[in-house]
Amino acid sequence: MENNFNDYLEDRFENRPIFLNQKNNLLEIEEHMYILDDVKKPNVFRRMFPYSEVPKIPFNDRIVPHNMPKEIWITDTTFRDGQQSRAPYTTEQIVTIYDHLHRLGGPQGKIRACEFFLYSKKDRDAVYKCMERGYQFPEVTSWIRANKEDFKLVKEIGMKETGILVSCSDYHIFLKMKMTRRQAMDHYLSVIRDCLEEGISPRCHLEDITRADIYGYVVPFCMELMKLMQEYQIPIKVRACDTMGYGVNYPGAVIPRSVQGIIYALNKHAGVPEELIEWHGHNDFYKAVTNSTTAWLYGCAGINTSLFGIGERTGNTPLEAMVFEYAQIKGTLDGMDTTVITQLAEYYEKEIGYQIPERTPFVGKNFNVTRAGIHADGLLKNEEIYNIFDTDRFLNRPVLCAISNTSGLAGIAHWINTYFKLKGDDQITKNCELVKRIKEEVDAEYEGGRVTVMTDTEIIDKMERICGDLGITVGGQIGNKEE
Secondary structure (H helix, E strand, O other), rough: OOOOOHHHHHHHHHOEEEEEEOOOOEEEEEEOOOOOOOOOOOOOOOOOOOOOOOOOEEOOOOOOOOOOOOOEEEEOOOOOOOHOOOOOOOOHHHHHHHHHHHHHHHHOEEEEEEEOOOOOHHHHHHHHHHHHHHOOOOOEEEEEOOOHHHHHHHHHOOOOOOEEEOOOOHHHHHOOOOOOOOHHHHHHHHHHHHHHHOOOOEEEEEEOHOOOOOHHHHHHHHHHHHHHHHHHHOOOOOEEEOOOOOOOOOOOOOOOOEEEHHHHHHHHHHHOHHHHHEEEEEEOOOOOOHHHHHHHHHOOOOEEEHHHHHHOOOOEHHHHHHHHHHHHHOOOOOOOOOOOHHHHHHHHHHOOOOOOOOOOOOOOOOOOOOOHHHHHHHHHHHHHHOOOOOOOHOOOOOOOOOOOOOOOHHHHHHHHHHHHHHHHHHHOOOOOOHHHHHHHHHHHHHHHHOOOOOOOHHHHHHHHHHHHOOOOOOOOEEEEEEE
């Protein structure tokens, strides 16, 4: 933590009515102390979440200022939330993926941590093998049941941090746990104190925060967490979990749906330092990535992700998406090796058997394939016209043109060279007999009334048949076989 962390805590908890904001250098006054609103009946925000209707997004036009931390990072839940929606990974697969995440995060450790289950021997074996790697980043952390025996297990393994579920909406407190807010808070604080007694840093997962009473429960609870942190001098992280994907990034939207409103409340009113705030998003309303970036922009240092967004229901925030979000808002990759993203995608498909949807950004088979004939013409002249960036450089994925009646000999040759990654003398030219034969067959199909572009499978089938007729293979042998 920062050197001035103790001073920060003192400012927050010694009831000083006026203090200097070190970020904007303005004197500020705490106008209200937030205390637990121990309601008798659950507040489920029924007008906002009618259930029998599509949820509502009301506005009050209260604008939150940008407040991006100086340093931001990514954390990963591939081995925890990511394993709750698919067949479990083997120990070997977990270790291989962990190695890739280490390389992807680069020397500055931009992928800061990975969380693991500890329930089974397989999970624990994977944890031990990953810890044996000796990497500083990603740090190996756990997610456990909130009991003393599991805390001891975390300590025995040698972990410094663990996640603890602290559901915070009345949907969970009243309807699932059958508790009052006071009972839930007292229970959680007791469990967290047990964790601190073992010398373990707790990471508190505020489940369902986008349906929670932010100022009636979440802020008072987090203020108590900060008091425990001051008492034990052990960091306590707060993970804001948009469990149902209800968060929105629209300026002036009402909490609890406002992402920036939640982050502002945690940092400004609950006193949680930005480096201890983490956002965990789900994609139920297609907002996982934009909500995660918004959390960064408004004072959250860590964004929790999973590879390819694999997670419960519609999934989590995709890790690979946040790598490129980071680069866009920071103007640098800070050493992250983005070519590892392609290696991971290939590993998932070839070794794990997971099929990534073809149009998935950055990792799908066709994410940078141009299919429209008029677009292909422009791409062949200058790939910047229809490619998002130099995908060959950053992802080892050169831009590809799908073949149609407008491709011509050059377009077909370009497709073959790119698809099969032929380089130098292995590349074929438009005068190659194979290219001419493919063009003849393609032209015949369009003369017969076809209007759609050719698929990769169709072109490969034609290539295999024609190569068989010509007695050639894809590679150096066909480069000189011309009419």
